Amino acid sequence: MTVMTYRQALHDTLRAELQRDESVILLGEEIGVFEGSYKITAGLLTEFGPARVRDTPIAEEGFVGAAIGAAMLGMRPVVEIMTINFSLLAIDQLVNHAAKMHAMFGGQVSVPLVIRTPGGGGQQLAATHSQNLEVWYAHVPGMKVVAPATPADAKALLTAAIRDDDPVLFLENLALYNTKGEVPDTEQLGRIGSAAVVRPGRDLTVVSYSRGVVIALEVANQLERDGVSIEVVDLRSLRPLDRETVCASVRKSSRAVVLEDDWLSFGVGAEIAATVQEGAFDYLDAPVRRVAAAEIPLPYAKPLERAALPSAADLIRVIGELLDATRFTHAEGGS
Amino acid sequence: MSEHVVAVQPEPDMIQLLTPEGQRVDHPDYPLGLSDEDIAGLYRDLVLVRRIDTEAIALQRQGELGLWASLLGQEAAQIGAGRALRPHDMAFPTYREHGVAWCRGVDPLTLLGLFRGTNLGGWSPSEHNFNLYTIVIGAQTLHATGYAMGVVRDGAVGTGDPDRDTAVLAFFGDGASSQGDVNEAFVWAAAGNLPIVFLCQNNQWAISEPVERQSRVPLYQRSAGFGFPGMRVDGNDVLASYAVTRRALDDARNAQGPTLIEAFTYRMNPHTTNDDPRRYRLGSELETWKLRDPIERVRAYLSREAGYGSDYFAAIEDESKKLAEHVRAGCRALPDPTPQSLFDSVYVTMPAELRAQRDEFVEFVGSLEEASA
Ligand SMILES: Cc1ncc(C[n+]2csc(CCOP(=O)(O)OP(=O)(O)O)c2C)c(N)n1
Numbered sequence: 028m029t030v031m032t033y034r035q036a037l038h039d040t041l042r043a044e045l046q047r048d049e050s051v052i053l054l055g056e057e058i059g060v061f062e063g064s065y066k067i068t069a070g071l072l073t074e075f076g077p078a079r080v081r082d083t084p085i086a087e088e089g090f091v092g093a094a095i096g097a098a099m100l101g102m103r104p105v106v107e108i109m110t111i112n113f114s115l116l117a118i119d120q121l122v123n124h125a126a127k128m129h130a131m132f133g134g135q136v137s138v139p140l141v142i143r144t145p146g147g148g149g150q151q152l153a154a155t156h157s158q159n160l161e162v163w164y165a166h167v168p169g170m171k172v173v174a175p176a177t178p179a180d181a182k183a184l185l186t187a188a189i190r191d192d193d194p195v196l197f198l199e200n201l202a203l204y205n206t207k208g209e210v211p212d213t214e215q216l217g218r219i220g221s222a223a224v225v226r227p228g229r230d231l232t233v234v235s236y237s238r239g240v241v242i243a244l245e246v247a248n249q250l251e252r253d254g255v256s257i258e259v260v261d262l263r264s265l266r267p268l269d270r271e272t273v274c275a276s277v278r279k280s281s282r283a284v285v286l287e288d289d290w291l292s293f294g295v296g297a298e299i300a301a302t303v304q305e306g307a308f309d310y311l312d313a314p315v316r317r318v319a320a321a322e323i324p325l326p327y328a329k330p331l332e333r334a335a336l337p338s339a340a341d342l343i344r345v346i347g348e349l350l351d352a353t354r355f356t357h358a359e360g361g362s
Numbered sequence: 363m364s365e366h367v368v369a370v371q372p373e374p375d376m377i378q379l380l381t382p383e384g385q386r387v388d389h390p391d392y393p394l395g396l397s398d399e400d401i402a403g404l405y406r407d408l409v410l411v412r413r414i415d416t417e418a419i420a421l422q423r424q425g426e427l428g429l430w431a432s433l434l435g436q437e438a439a440q441i442g443a444g445r446a447l448r449p450h451d452m453a454f455p456t457y458r459e460h461g462v463a464w465c466r467g468v469d470p471l472t473l474l475g476l477f478r479g480t481n482l483g484g485w486s487p488s489e490h491n492f493n494l495y496t497i498v499i500g501a502q503t504l505h506a507t508g509y510a511m512g513v514v515r516d517g518a519v520g521t522g523d524p525d526r527d528t529a530v531l532a533f534f535g536d537g538a539s540s541q542g543d544v545n546e547a548f549v550w551a552a553a554g555n556l557p558i559v560f561l562c563q564n565n566q567w568a569i570s571e572p573v574e575r576q577s578r579v580p581l582y583q584r585s586a587g588f589g590f591p592g593m594r595v596d597g598n599d600v601l602a603s604y605a606v607t608r609r610a611l612d613d614a615r616n617a618q619g620p621t622l623i624e625a626f627t628y629r630m631n632p633h634t635t636n637d638d639p640r641r642y643r644l645g646s647e648l649e650t651w652k653l654r655d656p657i658e659r660v661r662a663y664l665s666r667e668a669g670y671g672s673d674y675f676a677a678i679e680d681e682s683k684k685l686a687e688h689v690r691a692g693c694r695a696l697p698d699p700t701p702q703s704l705f706d707s708v709y710v711t712m713p714a715e716l717r718a719q720r721d722e723f724v725e726f727v728g729s730l731e732e733a734s735a
Contacts, residue, residue: 061569061642116498322719340730344726
């Protein structure tokens with residue numbers, strides 16, 4: 028085990044995969060000479076050369092489309108899109124082409140493509156640069172969407188994404204790059220589509236992914252001191268979605284809150300709420316609650332941005348309401 | 363720096379009316395037609411917008427602005443183009459056209475409010491005929507194209523009436539020239555013979571990427587394949603930038619269709635206050651471009667050829683200081699937006715669902731404030 032940042036885990040994994048497999052190539056805006064807007068690709072151009080680490084023109088649709096073509100012929104392109112917001116310029120290539128080719132070409136062609144891109148707000152980058160658009164891709168059959176919250180999962184899931192034969196959107200988050208955690212030194216091949224109970228608890232389940240998991244854990248630790256035992260489920264993958272791990276947790280705790288950085292409507296919270304009512308309805312003591320961002324273009328002013336994004340305080344408030352509504356007592360908590 | 367590429371050299375056919383040394387030169391296709399007084403006015407514009415820029419950078423360092431995208435080095439391209447516009451023409455900027463904003467009568471404080479986060483949009487685009495800033499690069503060239511279609515529909519092209527005929531000016535950068543949006547705008551503008559001028563400020567860099575990453579041919583040559591003229595102007599020469607843009611806008615108004623202008627210039631400061639260019643470009647490049655400074659050459663011309671003396675320059679300096687004070691004090695006094703204002707402009711008519719969210723949000727924010735009081 029080595030303690031390292033999320034950024035370092037991504038960097039080391041890219042490097043290991045470039046070393047392991049000649050067909051792995053990296054593409055993106057300023058990933059080479061500049062070493063990436065967030066320095067994930069530091070040193071890789073020098074080590075692997077411009078044939079394998081490519082600076083592209085500022086044309087997202089162009090380089091995503093070209094990466095799809097390369098993937099069809101057996102390359103394993105890993106594309107960095109500066110932020111998920113700019114993936115919108117390439118969405119036709121992703122949704123209409125990458126996600127559909129295997130099916131529409133009768134299984135004769137596969138697209139082993141990875142799109143690495145950070146999402147999320149909180150960095151004062153204003154409305155067009157602060158979105159969480161991962162559900163757009165999670166909605167599409169043929170795409171896979173993974174969203175690790177820890178450096179260890181970043182390593183395991185990036186390895187899995189690069190070796191996967193289908194297109195994978197690999198969601199990163201600006202607020203996670205500097206977070207630290209233990210990462211196993213040996214090769215880790217994660218399983219795409221498995222959630223994890225990252226903190227066991229009895230009284231209530233908080234379901235989240237990516238940066239939300241960090242907040243959920245913080246809140247769980249805080250409420251522990253008040254005698255409330257919270258279980259945190261990290262989805263890790265949005266498609267495929269590990270519904271069973273979520274339902275098993277709720278069958279145990281009988282209360283569920285979904286925390287997402289995204290807007291409320293039509294989001295991950297809605298999908299999880301439906302999943303829980305299908306798979307654990309009889310165990311629920313109260314309706315599933317959702318904590319999400321205000322449904323507005325994210326403001327640029329710092330205090331307003333902070334107010335619009337879901338916070339630990341929002342989560343604590345909703346957990347409190349849910350516990351009150353179900354007449355939670357500490358005796359129950361202790362039983 | 364391992365793969366550093368030297369910036370494209372200016373083409374021999376780059377249009378210049380004022381040399382870096384301040385010598386006036388004539389160009390057969392671009393008669394200047396400005397008096398020395400007019401040129402002195404352009405000098406004033408250049409000095410004042412540079413001052414706004416300098417103050418904004420300082421304010422950002424002091425934590426008064428979230429971010430600033432500096433125009434240093436690009437003043438001439440922007441003032442030349444901005445002054446070539448007629449009041450009823452419409453301009454579509456990127457996020458760096460503070461000089462054009464100045465020419466369109468946008469109060470610098472309104473501009474700063476955008477970067478401070480105190481106003482959500484600031485100026486009225488229809489009042490100033492200057493669109494709001496667009497940050498997703500290239501998108502505004504299509505909006506400008508659509509606006510130009512509207513101009514044609516209104517019959518405000520080629521009537522010969524200078525108060526009626528309207529042109530559209532779309533700004534973009536060398537990096538944006540690779541975007542599909544920009545190329546599709548070219549297609550539309552050409553197919554519809556639209557009254558639009560595309561003005562690419564080639565400042566040599568798209569954050570860390572040199573222009574060679576975007577193009578094998580000089581950017582102005584791109585228009586040929588789309589079927590409209592393109593030319594390269596010395597973007598550090600305010601006179602040439604003015605004359606070339608004026609001519610292209612005239613052509614647009616006279617139903618001669620689109621033009622692409624490449625203003626060859628240099629971004630002397632970091633991409634934004636978040637950037638550190640030492641990581642990707644050589645300091646010697648900046649030294650070369652300092653010799654082509656857009657302001658110095660006008661000053662040299664005015665003092666050597668037009669008889670402007672120290673009084674004139676001192677008066678401008680004085681005005682610049684006052685403007686700086688206005689910007690500094692005014693910026694700090696800009697009122698903070700209220701939390702509920704977040705919700706106010708999401709829709710023209712707020713749906714009930716959003717109103718309920720707003721009320722809940724305001725109540726929650728209020729309870730937090732009470733708790734912390
Ligand atoms: C579609 C899109 N992709 C990427 C970015 C990130 N980005 C912001 S500015 C910029 C470079 C733009 O360079 P250029 O067009 O030359 O304009 P300049 O900033 O030099 O004025 C990039 C890549 C963006 N804003 N929009």
